[in-house]
Amino acid sequence: MGNFFTEDVIKLLIAAGLGALIGVEREYHSKSAGLRTMMLIGIGSTLFTIISSKMGTDASRIAANIVTGIGFIGGGIIFRENNRVVGITTAATVWATAALGMCVGIGAYEIATVSSGIVLLVLYALLPVQGLIKRRNQLRNYRIVRKFQQKTLKNYEILFRELGLDAKRGVQSRIGDTITGTWIIQGSERQHEKLTRILLNDQEVLEFDF
Structure with a gap:
């Protein structure tokens, strides 16, 4: 029982860390979903995944409910400002962070690590490219x-x-x-x-x- 407890705690800590890495970028750019939000989304999706595995329930049903819940959060982030829609990137980041948490929850650490690296690449490295296109x-x-x-x-x-x-x-x-x-x-x-x-x-x- 202790081993299971230790492994689950490690999963939650990993999810919090990955969420923090992504949240720092959103926080730096003063987005509506920042550091704490991304950490909580990562932790929450991981926790739901862990609970579903312990309860023996249908994992696909739990995953579908997580995606639905994240959809409500994303819908609250997207809004219209001065004839343009803003918040779509942050909403997509929330969606990706939830998916990372689910990966951690099932123990797919490699996929979660690589995916978080790709997300960070998109948010950080592609920002200058986006600026060039806008100019x-x-x-x-x-x-x-x-x-x-x-x-x-x-x-x-x-x-x-x-x-x-x-x-x-x-x-x-x-x-x-x-x-x-x-x-x-x-x-x-x-x-x-x-x-x-x-x-x-x-x-x-x-x-x-x-």
Whole structure:
């Protein structure tokens, strides 16, 4: 009995350690699910797996319930902010951490170790690559309000093309003597900054956000 107890405690400690390694990165970037959350997810999924093996219940059913529970946590992390969805990476990290805990719970230490290394590689090493991609290609939502004139918004679309930006027209509306245009614009960060400076210095623009 003592051997089983020692092995189970080691499993929980390993799960806590792997969760901490992943949680440090999330905590460093001020994400909603940080160090403590990742540790608790790793410990919890390991503990449920250990309990299921001791009870002799169907392991697949316990695993399915763990995944369902993690889905609720992930759903609370993902939210919309300024016309974009954030928290998906953190939710996926929570999901992966739960899977690591389950691996530890069944004693698959090698798989858990290698998988945690891959997760850390994705979170740490690929961050510069993600930054490079964002600098080369960004998607922004623009809204411009100005006094109505014929072909006013068409002139802005010509400006977008001149800057090498791909613009998809959204809702356009006129209220009184003002007209509002919205676009989804794709292009490099440098060209977006050029467009922003031009619009900020445009005396005809009454409102502008992106």
